[in-house]
Every structure is written in C-alpha cells, then in structure tokens.
Amino acid sequence: MIRTLVADDDPFIRESLRLILGTMPDIEVAGVCADGQEAVGFVREHPGEVDVVLMDVRMPVCDGVEGTRLIREAAPDVKVLILTTFDDDEYIVKALKYGAGGYLLKNVPPDTIAEGIRAVHAGHALMHPDVARKLAGMLHAGGAAAAAPSGRKRLADFGLTDAEQRIVRKIADGLSNREIAQAxxxxxxxxxNYITEILGKLGLRDRTQIAIFYLREIAE
Structure with a gap:
C-alpha cells in the first residue's frame, strides 16, 4: 500500500483527490493538507507513515517548492510528486533540484496521477513531456545548456563521451528517440544503444531520469 499525502490549497481539488485516490486498491490517502507547511508538519508528526506527497506547486504560506525542500530534509525517504500547470516556470527547476521525484500537469486524468504516484514510489523519475520541453526552452534561453556553470559538474565528469553528452542534452530538451536520431x-x-550506455554510466533507470539528472546536476 502506498501511503500518500495530498497537499493542495483548493479544497475541491484536495477532497476530489482524496476520493479518487481512495478508490485505488494500492493507494491509501494518509491525509490532506492545505499548504506546504502543513504537509511538512504532517510528515514530521507521522514518521514512517507517508510514502509519497502529492504536492501542488502554488500554495499560500508555503508553496510546493519550499515544501519539497523541507520534506526532503526532514524525511529523505519520502518521495514528492509535484502537480503543476504549464505556466509555473519559476518553480519547476527549483523543486527538481530540491529533490522532487517529478512533475505532472494538473489536467491529466486521475489514472495518470495514480500511475505517477506508483512510479515515483518505485524510485522512477517522472516528467510530463510538455513540461520537459518547456524546461528545455527555459534552459536554452538562459544559455545554461551549453556548459556547466562554475562550480557545477560537467557531463564529461561522469565519463560520458561527446556523443553521449549530445544525446543527454537532446533528452533534456524533451526529444523522443526518433527526433534525436533525426537531429x-x-x-x-x-x-x-547510446541511452543504454548512458543509463549504465549514470546509474539511472530510464530516459526521464536522464532529463531530471541533467536539470538537477548540470544545468543552472
């Protein structure tokens, strides 16, 4: 059973998620909270009783970004899955760097949210393709994809060849395998085959984790 805490400042969404997730045979709603601060308090007061926090990104008092940081500091084993809208640019990279397991857009079907909870709980990184593409555009606009900032690691530091580095950047751009092949x-x-080698060198499970790794560890 995946014990899930729901944090959203909209009472309708909060209760809807409680009801919908409560129908899933493998998910138990441990509680609901109205902001990140309440979520942090719940996790601290119920050690070992929360596996995944389903976190809205825009909330008063304490938003999902700060909530993610505090939860991951207080309980590193608790996974965080962010629910966002397509326009939450300023929050996305920060939450990933603070340890969010991934992002889903709020308009996805309930079954997709449940699958996201299962994936993050299993240790898989998760990012909606539209969000990945948006992040790539943000990084390119700031010139961050070209090279690692001073003090941050470069892809070469992880033993990746030039070809593998190019593929990692294309994955972070949100491109599919076919699009990468064409480019x-x-x-x-x-x-x-390159992706298989990259996964082995970085110790990752899938291409989505490659994108999140790049955003967390390499890009500014």
Whole structure:
C-alpha cells in the first residue's frame, strides 16, 4: 500500500483527490493538507507513515517548492510528486533540484496521477513531456545548456563521451528517440544503444531520469 499525502490549497481539488485516490486498491490517502507547511508538519508528526506527497506547486504560506525542500530534509525517504500547470516556470527547476521525484500537469486524468504516484514510489523519475520541453526552452534561453556553470559538474565528469553528452542534452530538451536520431543523423537503434550506455554510466533507470539528472546536476 502506498501511503500518500495530498497537499493542495483548493479544497475541491484536495477532497476530489482524496476520493479518487481512495478508490485505488494500492493507494491509501494518509491525509490532506492545505499548504506546504502543513504537509511538512504532517510528515514530521507521522514518521514512517507517508510514502509519497502529492504536492501542488502554488500554495499560500508555503508553496510546493519550499515544501519539497523541507520534506526532503526532514524525511529523505519520502518521495514528492509535484502537480503543476504549464505556466509555473519559476518553480519547476527549483523543486527538481530540491529533490522532487517529478512533475505532472494538473489536467491529466486521475489514472495518470495514480500511475505517477506508483512510479515515483518505485524510485522512477517522472516528467510530463510538455513540461520537459518547456524546461528545455527555459534552459536554452538562459544559455545554461551549453556548459556547466562554475562550480557545477560537467557531463564529461561522469565519463560520458561527446556523443553521449549530445544525446543527454537532446533528452533534456524533451526529444523522443526518433527526433534525436533525426537531429544527430543516427538510427533509432543507435540512439537506444547510446541511452543504454548512458543509463549504465549514470546509474539511472530510464530516459526521464536522464532529463531530471541533467536539470538537477548540470544545468543552472
């Protein structure tokens, strides 16, 4: 059973999520909170009783970004899945760097939210493709994708070849394997082989984790 805490300042959304998630056979709603501060307090007061926090990003008192930081500091084993809208630019990268397991857009179907909770609980990184593309645009606009800022690691520091580094950046751009193959004049099979090598070198499970790794560890 995945014990899930719901944090959202909209009482209708909060209670709707409680009811919907409560119908899932493998998910138990541990509680609901109106902001990040309440969520942090709940996790601290109920140690070992929360597996995943489903966190709205825009909330009063304490938003989802700060809530993520505090929860991950207080209980590193608790996973955080952020619910966001497409326009929450300023929050997205910060929450990932603070340890959010991923992002889902608020308009996805309930079954997708449940699947997201399961994925994050299992240790998989999760990011809606539209959000990944938006993040890539933000990073390119700031020139962050070209090189790591002073004091931050570079992809080469992880033993990645030049070709592998190019593929990592394309994944962080939100491109599919087919789009990467077209952009780099490779076959899809070759791209898949490169990704397998990248996953092994970085100790990651899937291409979404590669994107989040890049955003957390390399990009400004």
């Amino acid at each position: 780099l004049f490779l076959s899809e099979g070759t791209v898949k």
